[in-house]
Amino acid sequence: MGQDVRRGGGLTTGEVARRLGVAPTTIRTWDHRYGLGPDDRAGGTHRRWTVTDVARLERMCALTATGLPPAEAARVARGDVAQARAGSARPGRPARPAGGLRLGDARQECKGVARAALRLDAAALDALLQAAMEKHGLVAAWTEVIMPTLQAVGRKWETSGDRYVEVEHFLSWHVSGALRRGAPPAAAGRPRATTLLACVPGENHTLPLEVLAAALAERGLPVRMFGAALPAESLVAAVRRTGPAVVGLWAQSRSTASRPLAQHVAAMEWGVRGARGKPVVLTLGPGWAGRTVPDLPRPPGLAEAVAAVESAVSR
Structure with a gap:
């Protein structure tokens, strides 16, 4: 065939x-x-x-x-x-300027962020990230400024024989810091209103979850962030202790996305008889592609994930 x-x-x-x-x-x-x-x-x-x-x-x-x-x-x-x-198709004409980052049609702010990252200019980078978040809001700043720049750095790395790795690490670190500085104080946990966010066991890519945590905090929604590679037994213990409305499980690669773990968390119950609750489990990240868990939502992006959490909490 x-x-x-x-x-x-x-x-x-x-x-x-x-x-x-x-x-x-x-x-x-x-x-x-x-x-x-x-x-x-x-x-x-x-x-x-x-x-x-x-x-x-x-x-x-x-x-x-x-x-x-x-x-x-x-x-x-x-x-x-x-x-x-x-x-x-144009011999002798490069697809993008030598030494620059291909940013496509992303916002103009991307170019400034990319230049600051390439220069490893911490002060300028922090100022530009803060300005983007204040100007556009966190969701738009991530999807239209920060993420396209991260992707451009990643493409530069892939095509440059492992050069620019330090730029990607530098940019990611400063984005993480900007998210924490810009997020409001954590909202007090309310019964069946908390969102628990964690990377699945073996998964260490935390930045997308940090963005989601900051976006939820921006909306006054209580979040418990557990970061990278949370062991399965620790995840289950955290769910039992907090009784969250939503559990977001991030998997960057298909090798870490665990259907049995997601299904086990989704089946957990707590509360008095006759009024028992279960969490809404969101399968987040590209690792779940092709490994969709029946009846568990998989928001395709940050805005959709925020909307899914808001909907679950409001119920």
């Missing part, structure tokens, strides 16, 4: 879905809603996805996994792939 597909000029939708770890219906939705379908729509109903088509979808997956709203992610994905193709 693979040979037939290659002779037919690309991959089928099902093969692309398996390669990306998403459902075929997701790919069809991205096609119909955001125009991320194959460039060549000829050849009847059996579409074939080329290398360029799949690159757009891979970019879409990466962007939505880090919190960018789907419509904005699709716009950036289309632009990035088109820019890459245009650059490769």
